[in-house]
Amino acid sequence: MSTRTSICWFRQDLRLNDNPALLAAADRGEVLPVFILDDENSDKWRLGAASRLWLHHSLKSLNRSLEGTLSIHRGRAEEIIPRLCRDHHIDQVFWNRCYEPWRIERDGKLKNRLKLHAVEAHSFNGSLLWEPWQILKKDGSPYKIFTPFYKRARTQEQGTLEEPQQAPPNLSLYRADHGGITVEDLRLRPDHPWCRKVERHWRMGEEGGLLALDTFLESRLSNYRTGRDFPAVSATSRLSPHLHFGELSPRQVWQRVSEVGYDDNVETFKSELGWREFSYYLLYHFPHLPTSNLKPQFDRFPWWLNQKWLHCWQQGMTGYPLVDAGMRELWQTGYMHNRVRMIVASFLVKNLLIHWRHGADWFWDCLVDADLASNSASWQWVAGCGTDAAPFFRIFNPVSQGQKFDQNGAYTRRFVPELQDLPDKFLFCPWKAPSSILEQAGIRLGEDYPYPLVDLQQSRKKALDSLKRVSSSS
DNA sequence: TTTTGAGTTGTTCGA
DNA sequence: GTCGAACAACTCAAA
Numbered sequence: 362m363s364t365r366t367s368i369c370w371f372r373q374d375l376r377l378n379d380n381p382a383l384l385a386a387a388d389r390g391e392v393l394p395v396f397i398l399d400d401e402n403s404d405k406w407r408l409g410a411a412s413r414l415w416l417h418h419s420l421k422s423l424n425r426s427l428e429g430t431l432s433i434h435r436g437r438a439e440e441i442i443p444r445l446c447r448d449h450h451i452d453q454v455f456w457n458r459c460y461e462p463w464r465i466e467r468d469g470k471l472k473n474r475l476k477l478h479a480v481e482a483h484s485f486n487g488s489l490l491w492e493p494w495q496i497l498k499k500d501g502s503p504y505k506i507f508t509p510f511y512k513r514a515r516t517q518e519q520g521t522l523e524e525p526q527q528a529p530p531n532l533s534l535y536r537a538d539h540g541g542i543t544v545e546d547l548r549l550r551p552d553h554p555w556c557r558k559v560e561r562h563w564r565m566g567e568e569g570g571l572l573a574l575d576t577f578l579e580s581r582l583s584n585y586r587t588g589r590d591f592p593a594v595s596a597t598s599r600l601s602p603h604l605h606f607g608e609l610s611p612r613q614v615w616q617r618v619s620e621v622g623y624d625d626n627v628e629t630f631k632s633e634l635g636w637r638e639f640s641y642y643l644l645y646h647f648p649h650l651p652t653s654n655l656k657p658q659f660d661r662f663p664w665w666l667n668q669k670w671l672h673c674w675q676q677g678m679t680g681y682p683l684v685d686a687g688m689r690e691l692w693q694t695g696y697m698h699n700r701v702r703m704i705v706a707s708f709l710v711k712n713l714l715i716h717w718r719h720g721a722d723w724f725w726d727c728l729v730d731a732d733l734a735s736n737s738a739s740w741q742w743v744a745g746c747g748t749d750a751a752p753f754f755r756i757f758n759p760v761s762q763g764q765k766f767d768q769n770g771a772y773t774r775r776f777v778p779e780l781q782d783l784p785d786k787f788l789f790c791p792w793k794a795p796s797s798i799l800e801q802a803g804i805r806l807g808e809d810y811p812y813p814l815v816d817l818q819q820s821r822k823k824a825l826d827s828l829k830r831v832s833s834s835s
Numbered sequence: 836t837t838t839t840g841a842g843t844t845g846t847t848c849g850a
Numbered sequence: 851g852t853c854g855a856a857c858a859a860c861t862c863a864a865a
Contacts, residue, residue, distance in 0.1 A: 504862085506861085507842085656861095699844090707845095742843085749842070753857090754856090755846080758845080761845090828858095
């Protein structure tokens, strides 16, 4: 009898290195690695298209690392895991914790059910630097402001941050037939040209994650602090999708950048990892984060859903070149530079006055790094309805942001090629260009490139008025 | 309990 | 062209 066989249930931790659940399971004996696609039965937060594409490749990579033994299923984990335990006489299950409210609830139920069958479940921290319940104010309640949260975590971190672990050295895999299906059977990757486009920009899977980390450390980190603001400069880490799917753990990343030593770039990057933690922290303590305003005054904000405008924003046809460049980068690569994310989000919420949730939904579908915690927290931050939010008067101007952060237009021209020949002076405001210049650049406004959807000054004023009314009448 | 200082990423206007 | 102030009022965190 193989009572020493355990299940390692992979979820958002698609890696062998620094995987505490896998390590613990391997320590005990033979391991049956399991993955379950279970989002389709939960009515909310079905994976977006870009996430599914990434997951497809990440699973293939993981399965290769596991010598093809990954047992893949589709359906309800609460039923599949107990069934596997029964069929294969398995009495222990290991996994790394997830923090989405529906997953917390589901895992709790599963744990209880397993207990009834005399199966032990062990969960570990494989996705965060700091467990959300470990960082609290002196009165025991959760922080709502990033800076004090981060300071506290950093103070507490001294000596408590665990070292990342290697992959289990003598991983012994369970090889009996376990009735699973293949990665292809999950149909995560539609046969669509869009997939091939996105795939060109990434190396998905654990190996790709480790390579991306090396690249970041070797050639990007030294210019991170200032370079990260310029979308045409390669200075951001681009680690977000790898972290989201757990191809890398934040501990691995934290340790590798720490080896560089104390440095402005390192500190700035670490605080970005801190923001990732803070998003998970907020999601854990405020589970309604993805759907409702943390500041309840905003429930009265006069959002106005103009479907046509939303569509133009999604397609990168707003008439504001920097916004359109960002939205097209998103569509073509499954990613958008961080500064540009803030600009397009600010434009949707504060110039088009469309509810942040419509923006969050679109990002959810298109981003390869779509992450419930980060996406929700960031949209609330931009919209001003988060607890630790941008001041109401902070409205990005897509023209001046372009002039400041994409001076020579390299980023904008790359994604909005129809403006290729427009001189820098008018690149971010083509409607201001004299007709002779437009003609020279081969642009007929309204045909080759749209007129601006809204007037910046007017829409800005409207947003400020609405925000003033919403906050003063509380 | 009260008080004090502070809160990721901006824009505009007037001197 | 550059620079500093104004832009609301509130809530949060800690002393």
